[in-house]
Amino acid sequence: MSDVSGDAIGNRKLRITWKSFLLHDVTEVSASPRPTGHLRLIQTTDLHMHLMAFDYLLDRPNAQQGLVALAPLIATARQQVAASVLCDTGDFLQGTPLADDIAGRRMLPHPMVQAFNTLRYDAVTLGNHDFDYGLPYLRAVLADLHAPVVSANLKADGNAPFAAPWTLVTRQVACSDGQTRDLRVGIIGFGPPQIADWGAAWLHGMVTTDDIIATARQEVPLLRAAGADVIVALCHGGPAAGADSAENAALQLAALPQIDVVLMGHMHEVFPGTAFGPMPQVDPHRGTLAGKPAMMAGAHGKEVGILDLTLSVAAPDADGSQPARPMWRVVDHRCKVIRPSEPAVAPSILSRLLHNRLALPHAATLDRLRQPIGQTPVALTSHFAAIGADMTAPLLAQVQIEAISAALAGTPHAGLPVLATTAPFRAGGHGGPDNYIAISPGPLRRRDCAAIVPFDNPICAVLRRGWQIRAWLECCSAFFATLTPGRTDQALLNPRMAPYHFDTLHGLQYRIDLTVPPALPGAPPSRHRRITELTLRGRALDDDALCVVATSSYRAHGGGGIIAVPPQDIVHTSRDGLRTMLMQALHRSQGAVASAPQPWTFAPLPGTTARFTSSPQARDTLADHPHVTFAGLQDDGFASYRIAFCDVSGLHAPITAAI
Numbered sequence: 001m002s003d004v005s006g007d008a009i010g011n012r013k014l015r016i017t018w019k020s021f022l023l024h025d026v027t028e029v030s031a032s033p034r035p036t037g038h039l040r041l042i043q044t045t046d047l048h049m050h051l052m053a054f055d056y057l058l059d060r061p062n063a064q065q066g067l068v069a070l071a072p073l074i075a076t077a078r079q080q081v082a083a084s085v086l087c088d089t090g091d092f093l094q095g096t097p098l099a100d101d102i103a104g105r106r107m108l109p110h111p112m113v114q115a116f117n118t119l120r121y122d123a124v125t126l127g128n129h130d131f132d133y134g135l136p137y138l139r140a141v142l143a144d145l146h147a148p149v150v151s152a153n154l155k156a157d158g159n160a161p162f163a164a165p166w167t168l169v170t171r172q173v174a175c176s177d178g179q180t181r182d183l184r185v186g187i188i189g190f191g192p193p194q195i196a197d198w199g200a201a202w203l204h205g206m207v208t209t210d211d212i213i214a215t216a217r218q219e220v221p222l223l224r225a226a227g228a229d230v231i232v233a234l235c236h237g238g239p240a241a242g243a244d245s246a247e248n249a250a251l252q253l254a255a256l257p258q259i260d261v262v263l264m265g266h267m268h269e270v271f272p273g274t275a276f277g278p279m280p281q282v283d284p285h286r287g288t289l290a291g292k293p294a295m296m297a298g299a300h301g302k303e304v305g306i307l308d309l310t311l312s313v314a315a316p317d318a319d320g321s322q323p324a325r326p327m328w329r330v331v332d333h334r335c336k337v338i339r340p341s342e343p344a345v346a347p348s349i350l351s352r353l354l355h356n357r358l359a360l361p362h363a364a365t366l367d368r369l370r371q372p373i374g375q376t377p378v379a380l381t382s383h384f385a386a387i388g389a390d391m392t393a394p395l396l397a398q399v400q401i402e403a404i405s406a407a408l409a410g411t412p413h414a415g416l417p418v419l420a421t422t423a424p425f426r427a428g429g430h431g432g433p434d435n436y437i438a439i440s441p442g443p444l445r446r447r448d449c450a451a452i453v454p455f456d457n458p459i460c461a462v463l464r465r466g467w468q469i470r471a472w473l474e475c476c477s478a479f480f481a482t483l484t485p486g487r488t489d490q491a492l493l494n495p496r497m498a499p500y501h502f503d504t505l506h507g508l509q510y511r512i513d514l515t516v517p518p519a520l521p522g523a524p525p526s527r528h529r530r531i532t533e534l535t536l537r538g539r540a541l542d543d544d545a546l547c548v549v550a551t552s553s554y555r556a557h558g559g560g561g562i563i564a565v566p567p568q569d570i571v572h573t574s575r576d577g578l579r580t581m582l583m584q585a586l587h588r589s590q591g592a593v594a595s596a597p598q599p600w601t602f603a604p605l606p607g608t609t610a611r612f613t614s615s616p617q618a619r620d621t622l623a624d625h626p627h628v629t630f631a632g633l634q635d636d637g638f639a640s641y642r643i644a645f646c647d648v649s650g651l652h653a654p655i656t657a658a659i
Contacts, residue, residue, distance in 0.1 A: 034312040036331065037173035039183060040084040041232065041307040042077050044070060045265035046299035047088070048095025048129065049102075051111060051354055052362070056097045056369060057451040058434065066301040067115050068351045069340045073304050074119055081308075083171040085185055086119065089265035090127025090236035093141065095300075097450050098358070101365045103133045109144035111357050118350045121147040122169050125189030125234040126154065126162075127266060129455070131199045135206045150189035150234060153215040155208045162207070165189070165215075166223045175313055181326050183311070186228025188219060191236045192247045192266065197557035201458045201573060212237070212249040213256070220258045229328040230260045230311065238267035238296060239282050239289055244561030251281060254289035260330050261307065262289055264296040267498070269430055270303060270337050271296035277496040293333035298430060308334040369447035374586040376444050380452075382437040383618035384625060385424035386479075386493060387602075387643060388504070392437055392452045393422040394596035396578065397506035399585045400550035404461045407572045413463070413548055417536060419507035420550040425454050427499035428614060433637040436615045449583050456577030460556035463569040467543040469505065470531055471519070475562050476503045477530045478518035483645075485515055485605050492610035492643065494518075501560045505549065506599050508541065510534040513603040514610075514645070532603060552578065605645035613638040 044067070053069050055062040063069060078084050092112050093099065102111065116124065124147050131138055135156060142149055142163075152165035166188035173183045192198075193209040216233070223231055233253045240248035250264045269275040271294060272287035281290045287307075288294060297305030310332035380391045400420040408414050426437050439448050464472070479502035481491050516530045534541045553573060556565055574581065611631055616639040619630050631640040 034314065035175040035177040035179070036310050036312050037175040037181065037183065037328075038081065038083065039171060039173065039185070039230070039309045039311060040077065040081040041261065041263065041295070041305075041309065042074055042084055042086045043089065043263045043295055043297045043305035043307070044074075044087075044301070045089040045091070045236075045263070045297050045305075046127070046268055047092040047112070047301050048299065049093060049099035049112060050096060050301035051098075051115060052351075052358060054362075055434075056365065057447055057454075059366070059369065059447060064302065064340050067112075067119075068301075068348070068354060070301055070304045071119060071348055071350050073338060073340060077304070077306050083173050083183065085122045085169055085171070085187070085232070087187065087232070087234055087263060088116070088121060088124045089234045089263050090125050090189075090191065091129045091265060091299075092116075092124075092127075093138070094129040094132040095454070097369055097447065098361060098365045101361045101368070103137060105361060106137070106140075107357075107361065108140060110141045111354055113141055113145045114353060114357065115350060117144075117146045118353060123147055123167055123187040123189070123234065124149050125236060126151050126191050127236040128192050128195045128198055131195055131203060131207065132456075134202045148187075150187055152188055152190055152219045153193060153210040153212055154191050154195065155210070156206055159208070163189075165219045166226075166228075168223075168226060168228060173311070181313060183326075183328060184227050184229045186223040186226070186231040187234060188216070188223055188231065189234040189236075190216065190249070190253070194247055194554075194557050194559060198457070198554050198559065200557075201553070201575065211246065213252050216253055216256055216259070220256060224258050229326065230309070230330065231258055232261045232263060233259050234263050236265045238264050238269065238271070239276070239279060239294075240561070241279065242561060243558070243564065247559065247561065250294065251279075251289045254292040254294060255281070259292065261292060261309065261333075262294045263305070263307070264294060265299075267296065268299035269296060269498075270298045272335060273337070275430065275495060277494075287333070287335040293330065293335065295335050295337070297337055300431070303337050303339050305337045306335070369445065369450065371446050372443035373446055373449070373583055374444035374589075376439060376441055378441055379621070380437060380439040380444075380448075381618070381621065382424050382426050383614045383621060384628070385427045385499065386502075386612050386614070387625075387628070388598055388600055389625065390422065390424050390427075390504075393424075393504060394506065396420070396422050396452065396582065397550075398596065399582050400459050400578065401507065402585070403459060403574060403581055404548060404550040404572065407574070408461060408548065411571070413461070413571055416463075417507065417545075417547045418461075418550060419469075419505050419547055421503045421505055421552070421555065423501065423503050424499045426451060428638065429499060433615050433639075436617070438615070438617060444586065446583070449579055449586075453577075453579035453582055455552075455554075456579040458553045458577055459550050459574040459581070460553050460570050461548050461550055461572040462556050462563075462565045463571060464547055464549050465543065466541045466545040466547070468563075469508075469541065469547065469549070470529070470534060470543070472503065472549075472563055473505060473510065473531045473534070474519040474529065476501065477512050480512065480514055480518070481610075482517045483514040483605065483608060483610060486607045488607075488609045489642065490608075490610045492612040501562060503551075503555070503562065504599055506596075508534060508536055508599055509597075510600045511603045512600060515603075515605065602643075602645050608645045609642050610645075611640055611642050613640055615639065 239251040276284035314327035397420040
């Protein structure tokens with residue numbers, strides 16, 4: 001049994017009150033006449049190299065974030081039960097400026113791998129961002145990992161499996177009839193099939209991917225035949241339907257008969273939880289997908305997931321003998337996702353190990369992030385990104401437009417209008433009330449660029465007709481709820497859509513009519529449109545007009561299921577990522593930033609108001625938004641704001657900051 005003792009990670013003096021940690025606690029009750037036993041699954045996911053309790057983008061400690069903060073919770077979770085399995089569902093290698101420094105130093109063994117080894121993980125699967133430093137680096141990092149890496153649908157170097165598709169972990173389970181039996185847990189891993197496309201610029205064709213469900217149908221029976229009593233799928237994806245289901249196939253995995261449990265990631269949300277609204281076969285309260293237990297343990301080392309399974313086992317044969325293989329079945333589950341409420345009072349072995357290894361790269365990272373690379377005359381914030389006032393978006397749009405225009409010079413596409421997309425990454429949500437961009441007037445530092453562009457993805461130039469651009473905007477407008485005219489204090493936002501899927505297209509002007517329901521991806525076109533008064537250079541955008549749209553490689557290759565672009569319509573992919581391009585542009589312009597108009601506004605709705613949340617700090621900018629008022633503080637640390645849907649076309653000050 002691969003447990004970690006409290007001594008091993010310094011948990012003796014930690015005062016743990018499980019009730020204070022509880023975010024979601026779900027219990028299913030199902031009686032069974034057969035003997036029963038219990039297995040605990042412990043999960044981390046989307047750590048994104050949040051190891052130490054430090055926030056590099058805010059340049060301050062954060063005692064409730066990072067794997068070090070989760071380590072005592074993991075130890076206690078193991079100590080409480082006789083049989084447990086600890087897994088990670090991917091995206092652990094990249095995501096902080098410290099990760100970039102470690103990759104640049106080629107530091108091996110990798111500190112995250114050392115942490116996994118210290119905590120004695122039982123299995124790990126890979127996410128798309130684990131490939132962001134290239135395949136040779138990932139191979140070198142994983143060579144030191146003690147836990148098996150499972151990845152069934154990823155291949156490298158031709159058609160060879162990149163890792164083992166699955167593994168078997170055996171636990172001894174004490175059953176209710178007084179007997180102890182072996183339980184063989186089969187663990188199989190899956191990554192987004194778009195990994196090869198999203199990382200094409202640095203993977204150079206060395207990685208190929210297969211469809212998740214097709215692969216599962218092939219591999220899961222083999223895992224069962226190898227002796228698995230219970231099969232747990234580690235899916236770096238969440239539940240989705242339609243075009244997004246290829247990327248987020250957890251629901252379809254759960255529907256396969258031989259899969260018993262799905263542990264999810266990629267979406268940076270907590271499941272079960274309120275972030276997931278009603279979907280067929282998805283129960284965000286009971287914590288099930290297609291009737292199977294499922295869990296997603298947040299992101300960035302802020303939560304750990306604990307899923308307790310009750311399993312029934314076949315009773316003795318009629319002659320009193322035991323069957324050759326116990327036949328196990330999940331009959332009950334209990335799920336909770338917990339956060340650390342306070343730091344450990346004594347340093348653990350893990351924290352001491354990481355402090356010693358990370359002292360130099362940590363100091364070097366802070367020195368680099370604090371370097372000024374530009375100046376901003378006004379505050380740059382994303383507090384009101386939900387209503388179109390993302391002060392950093394025009395800056396990013398201008399960088400993309402200039403880069404793509406230069407790249408297409410002298411090509412057949414040189415004369416086409418160039419548009420650019422932006423979407424808010426730091427806009428509250430699961431990241432909490434500090435998860436916003438808040439840059440004061442004055443120096444613009446490297447850490448600010450990392451906050452503005454958390455993922456340094458390449459930019460693609462895609463060809464789009466006017467009708468396709470309209471469909472793109474209609475799909476993204478599902479970020480907002482449908483409002484009833486004349487009603488007050490309605491919910492403005494759709495809780496089931498992440499802010500990073502709300503694209504704004506710069507270079508256009510348009511309004512969003514919230515009385516019209518959003519168009520669903522793949523739905524037939526409707527004569528009722530949310531996007532109105534759509535213009536390009538002061539003239540209505542013709543359905544047949546051809547434009548170039550600069551967008552991230554993630555979006556261009558189907559990320560989020562927002563658009564579907566055939567390969568021939570991707571006419572250029574940048575060599576550098578957007579963050580790198582931003583810093584280069586600031587250097588060329590000597591760091592000065594200016595202003596640009598807001599691309600869109602809401603259509604007027606007299607007598608109608610809606611409420612949304614943002615940081616309490618957003619109150620400081622209300623003078624620039626006379627149609628928005630403060631509506632009170634909330635218990636979760638956010639503030640509530642009320643928006644009135646008057647004609648706001650002349651109310652907004654220009655958004656700073658195009659170069």
